[in-house]
Amino acid sequence: MTDGRHHSEDEPFVEVAETVSVEDEHVADLMSHTIDILALATAVTKQKAADAADTLEDLPDDEAAEVIELMEDQSAADALAEMEVPLAVTIIEDLSEDSRTKYASTLLALLAPDDAVSIIRGLDVEYIEPLFVSMPVGYARKLRQLCDYKEESAAGIMTTDFVSLFKEMTITEVVEVLREKELPEHVQDLPVIDKSDKLVGVVSLRALLIGLSEATVSEIMEHKVAAVHSDTDREQVAREFDRYGYEMLPVVDASDRLLGIITVDDVIDIIEEEQTEDVQKTVGAGAGEAVYSGVGEKLKGRMPWLLVSAVMMLPATYVVLGFESMIKEFALLAVFMPLIAALAGNAGHQALAVTLRGIVLDEVRPDRIFPLIRRELVVGLVTGTAIGSIVALLLWLFGNGALETRLGLIFACAMIVSMGISTLTGAAIPLVMKRIGADPAQASAIFLIMITDAVAFSTLLGFAWLTLQWMQGI
Amino acid sequence: MTDGRHHSEDEPFVEVAETVSVEDEHVADLMSHTIDILALATAVTKQKAADAADTLEDLPDDEAAEVIELMEDQSAADALAEMEVPLAVTIIEDLSEDSRTKYASTLLALLAPDDAVSIIRGLDVEYIEPLFVSMPVGYARKLRQLCDYKEESAAGIMTTDFVSLFKEMTITEVVEVLREKELPEHVQDLPVIDKSDKLVGVVSLRALLIGLSEATVSEIMEHKVAAVHSDTDREQVAREFDRYGYEMLPVVDASDRLLGIITVDDVIDIIEEEQTEDVQKTVGAGAGEAVYSGVGEKLKGRMPWLLVSAVMMLPATYVVLGFESMIKEFALLAVFMPLIAALAGNAGHQALAVTLRGIVLDEVRPDRIFPLIRRELVVGLVTGTAIGSIVALLLWLFGNGALETRLGLIFACAMIVSMGISTLTGAAIPLVMKRIGADPAQASAIFLIMITDAVAFSTLLGFAWLTLQWMQGI
Numbered sequence: 014m015t016d017g018r019h020h021s022e023d024e025p026f027v028e029v030a031e032t033v034s035v036e037d038e039h040v041a042d043l044m045s046h047t048i049d050i051l052a053l054a055t056a057v058t059k060q061k062a063a064d065a066a067d068t069l070e071d072l073p074d075d076e077a078a079e080v081i082e083l084m085e086d087q088s089a090a091d092a093l094a095e096m097e098v099p100l101a102v103t104i105i106e107d108l109s110e111d112s113r114t115k116y117a118s119t120l121l122a123l124l125a126p127d128d129a130v131s132i133i134r135g136l137d138v139e140y141i142e143p144l145f146v147s148m149p150v151g152y153a154r155k156l157r158q159l160c161d162y163k164e165e166s167a168a169g170i171m172t173t174d175f176v177s178l179f180k181e182m183t184i185t186e187v188v189e190v191l192r193e194k195e196l197p198e199h200v201q202d203l204p205v206i207d208k209s210d211k212l213v214g215v216v217s218l219r220a221l222l223i224g225l226s227e228a229t230v231s232e233i234m235e236h237k238v239a240a241v242h243s244d245t246d247r248e249q250v251a252r253e254f255d256r257y258g259y260e261m262l263p264v265v266d267a268s269d270r271l272l273g274i275i276t277v278d279d280v281i282d283i284i285e286e287e288q289t290e291d292v293q294k295t296v297g298a299g300a301g302e303a304v305y306s307g308v309g310e311k312l313k314g315r316m317p318w319l320l321v322s323a324v325m326m327l328p329a330t331y332v333v334l335g336f337e338s339m340i341k342e343f344a345l346l347a348v349f350m351p352l353i354a355a356l357a358g359n360a361g362h363q364a365l366a367v368t369l370r371g372i373v374l375d376e377v378r379p380d381r382i383f384p385l386i387r388r389e390l391v392v393g394l395v396t397g398t399a400i401g402s403i404v405a406l407l408l409w410l411f412g413n414g415a416l417e418t419r420l421g422l423i424f425a426c427a428m429i430v431s432m433g434i435s436t437l438t439g440a441a442i443p444l445v446m447k448r449i450g451a452d453p454a455q456a457s458a459i460f461l462i463m464i465t466d467a468v469a470f471s472t473l474l475g476f477a478w479l480t481l482q483w484m485q486g487i
Numbered sequence: 488m489t490d491g492r493h494h495s496e497d498e499p500f501v502e503v504a505e506t507v508s509v510e511d512e513h514v515a516d517l518m519s520h521t522i523d524i525l526a527l528a529t530a531v532t533k534q535k536a537a538d539a540a541d542t543l544e545d546l547p548d549d550e551a552a553e554v555i556e557l558m559e560d561q562s563a564a565d566a567l568a569e570m571e572v573p574l575a576v577t578i579i580e581d582l583s584e585d586s587r588t589k590y591a592s593t594l595l596a597l598l599a600p601d602d603a604v605s606i607i608r609g610l611d612v613e614y615i616e617p618l619f620v621s622m623p624v625g626y627a628r629k630l631r632q633l634c635d636y637k638e639e640s641a642a643g644i645m646t647t648d649f650v651s652l653f654k655e656m657t658i659t660e661v662v663e664v665l666r667e668k669e670l671p672e673h674v675q676d677l678p679v680i681d682k683s684d685k686l687v688g689v690v691s692l693r694a695l696l697i698g699l700s701e702a703t704v705s706e707i708m709e710h711k712v713a714a715v716h717s718d719t720d721r722e723q724v725a726r727e728f729d730r731y732g733y734e735m736l737p738v739v740d741a742s743d744r745l746l747g748i749i750t751v752d753d754v755i756d757i758i759e760e761e762q763t764e765d766v767q768k769t770v771g772a773g774a775g776e777a778v779y780s781g782v783g784e785k786l787k788g789r790m791p792w793l794l795v796s797a798v799m800m801l802p803a804t805y806v807v808l809g810f811e812s813m814i815k816e817f818a819l820l821a822v823f824m825p826l827i828a829a830l831a832g833n834a835g836h837q838a839l840a841v842t843l844r845g846i847v848l849d850e851v852r853p854d855r856i857f858p859l860i861r862r863e864l865v866v867g868l869v870t871g872t873a874i875g876s877i878v879a880l881l882l883w884l885f886g887n888g889a890l891e892t893r894l895g896l897i898f899a900c901a902m903i904v905s906m907g908i909s910t911l912t913g914a915a916i917p918l919v920m921k922r923i924g925a926d927p928a929q930a931s932a933i934f935l936i937m938i939t940d941a942v943a944f945s946t947l948l949g950f951a952w953l954t955l956q957w958m959q960g961i
Contacts, residue, residue: 061731063732070852188697191693191696191697196693200675201692218675218692218693219665222662222692223662223665223666256537257535257537258752277734277751277752277755278732278734278751280755281729281755281758284755284758284759285758285847285848288762288763289844289847292840293837295840296833296837296840297833298840298841303848304841304845304850304859305850305855305858305859305862307862308862308865308866311863311866312869315834315837315870316870318837319830319833319837319870320874322829322830323826323830323874323877326826326829326830330825333821333822333824337818340821344811344814344818344821346821347811347814347820347821348804348807348808349804350807350821350824351800351803351804351807351825351940352797352803352804354828355800355803355940356793356796356797356800358832358936359771359793359796359936360789362770362932363767363771363772363792363793366766366770367767367777367778369766370763370766370767370777371777371778373759373763376571376778376779378545381779385778385779388779388781389785391782392782392789395782395786396786396789458833462829462832462833466825466829470825
């Protein structure tokens with residue numbers, strides 16, 4: 014709604030998602046022509062948490078810390094939760110350095126425990142203990158416990174901020190509990206436990222709502238509950254959510270005792286992260302590398318794969334070396350080498366990307382791998398024929414004589430063979446990696462380029478060598 | 488639980504996610520040594536919908552259709568909803584061909600309307616009308632209407648199978664309604680409308696549960712509602728869900744009338760699809776291409792970009808052509824060309840992947856683009872120096888004389904420059920594309936290779952040319 018209408022609290026107000034809200038405009042306005050931190054803090058407090066986080070991210074780090082200090086505690090905490098973790102870490106560290114440890118710990122205590130933990134994990138060790146000390150003892154103990162779980166496990170992403178019910182409670186009693194306790198967002202199913210904390214069921218809000226008030230929880234709950242163990246990998250957790258459409262999964266320990274819950278909104282972030290990680294892995298950038306990682310971390314992730322890639326180029330280099338004297342004679346071959354290598358590599362990449370996507374989206378059915386491979390081969394042969402013919406035709410039309418025409422024919426033949434092999438290889442690499450139990454994405458692009466380059470040079474130079482007398486006969 | 492314990496319906500049973508269920512084992516067992524379709528159908532009926540869909544996908548298409556026919560209607564429909572759309576389409580078409588149109592339309596009518604529509608969109612035109620005719624008139628009209636919306640819009644993914652409340656209802660009345668109507672999964676917030684179907688609020692199940700039974704919906708509802716317009720792009724819808732952590736968004740028309748709702752589980756699929764599309768786009772495979780798309784469709788998506796890629800190789804080819812006579816003299820240069828091009832290309836790809844990821848995860852802050860670019864440049868220079876030195880050292884140690892040593896030095900210098908420029912380019916391309924309003928992913932890998940190849944060849948051959956007298960002086 015950009016028409017400037019203002020609505021009082023009790024008047025219905027439908028806010029359609031793609032419009033810029035009045036609050037956002039006000040903030041943009043303030044940021045453009047004032048450095049009045051107090052006014053800005055008041056305005057940011059009124060933004061939605063995700064938008065407030067954006068505003069703070071756009072400020073220099075120290076100004077962001079100043080604004081956070083002046084915001085209402087709960088709004089500040091909400092914005093902190095939505096922010097890139099590294100910035101949130103910087104802000105908490107800034108506050109701690111300014112002897113505002115108490116305020117920093119208040120903010121952390123206002124966060125959902127899982128969000129607090131991901132910030133604490135990023136803090137410099139020296140800041141952590143003072144923060145725990147100035148927190149309420151019980152909450153500090155809870156956070157310490159959560160920090161002990163592995164970051165990539167189900168327990169590492171669960172929240173302990175949830176409401177669970179005892180199976181003996183009546184609906185009337187449940188309603189009393191819910192009137193007192195705030196339910197976290199995104200929760201419509203409540204876990205049910207017995208006296209020894211063991212998970213025994215889940216009950217939906219709908220069932221509670223339509224049930225008779227004297228019914229007990231165990232009468233209306235689902236007895237068959239899906240749950241995950243605390244040490245399950247978080248990627249596996251994300252797959253379970255996606256596959257079975259869960260909204261919430263309880264996390265249990267080895268004796269089925271309830272430890273926490275994972276909600277679908279946390280899982281969306283994981284799916285995004287894991288998928289974009291896959292792309293980085295194909296080219297051998299470290300899976301954990303973020304755009305603002307330090308140079309050292311970037312190097313640590315990438316350098317090994319670049320070295321592997323250098324070693325992997327040996328076959329292609331060796332092929333060219335074998336034909337050194339022929340290249341001396343027909344240096345024009347060296348002109349075609351990059352062209353055929355780039356096109357074969359690109360065609361292979363296309364096949365690789367499509368196949369990886371099929372694997373990620375779980376569409377590659379084991380009994381239909383052969384048709385997939387065959388289809389890619391056909392695509393390679395057809396595109397190779399088309400592009401090879403065009404280049405040969407151009408050389409015949411605009412070349413300086415018989416040598417160019419003959420080279421064009423050789424190029425076209427080499428193109429067909431190497432494009433065919435490249436698409437085949439692009440589709441096969443992730444399938445083979447998956448079959449042998451490796452990560453289909455890991456360094457797949459690097460393996461691909463080794464093969465496509467070696468094939469492209471072998472076929473081009475090989476065909477030229479086979480027809481050497483014909484070429485020399487000009 | 489693989490210990491073989493069996494649980495009666497009312498005994499608590501926690502099923503931890505990663506184990507294979509008794510039902511799945513039974514199906515695997517049946518599939519391995521019998522072709523008793525009836526037994527299989529009975530067993531598949533007992534599986535979870537997503538697992539049943541998997542089982543059916545593993546069968547030949549005609550057998551899958553036979554099994555579906557013998558399954559309980561609701562289980563068959565649930566499996567159909569979970570299945571790859573092309574297979575579901577094939578099954579409905581098979582049923583229609585066997586004059587089982589009535590059964591096919593029964594299955595479609597049991598699906599959530601959004602799932603039914605995505606199958607209908609895939610059907611051959613001849614099958615659609617007969618299916619609509621054998622459906623209840625009201626339901627057919629609803630589906631027809633949904634089919635009219637654009638597939639990529641909010642309306643194309645919304646479901647019309649939801650419960651809405653009138654704002655004048657009391658909680659007691661709402662409970663009556665909910666006792667009669669099944670709530671769709673994943674719904675904890677119910678949209679509230681007025682007499683003219685206009686969306687005026689949402690009310691959560693929790694608010695209904697803890698509210699007093701004589702309160703009216705408008706007293707306990709949220710008046711400020713986020714919603715999307717029916718023609719909003721579905722990618723935009725997915726972004727809204729991810730950003731603000733919505734569980735459900737109502738879809739409204741231009742006059743704020745409620746048309747349907749979008750739930751978070753549909754959005755997870757969209758996020759997955761859109762992200763994997765991005766990878767395909769970088770190498771110029773069609774965004775919509777699936778692993779089992781036909782050869783024609785694959786060619787249509789890829790061929791144009793391969794042609795673009797051929798044209799884009801002209802600068803690199805031109806560079807090499809310019810140095811033809813020098814290559815005749817030092818054919819060893821042609822041996823190093825693929826090595827430097829592949830390494831520069833790979834380093835550039837790493838920078839590209841990391842930057843694209845940063846953009847997708849919304850981490851690239853406009854005021855911090857310069858540090859990002861600088862960091863990538865440093866990474867390129869460092870890796871170039873390292874790998875260049877190693878190659879130069881190896882050539883000095885194992886080469887056949889002064890020529891190899893000098894070529895090694897030239898190679899090392901060329902490597903440093905071209906790796907630096909490549910990482911810089913890899914980071915810059917998606918940023919520039921984004922700045923000019925283009926899709927940062929589209930064909931970015933193709934642009935990248937054009938630049939890295941041209942740079943790699945120019946620097947290698949350029950440095951060799953500058954030191955020509957030194958090399959000839961051996």
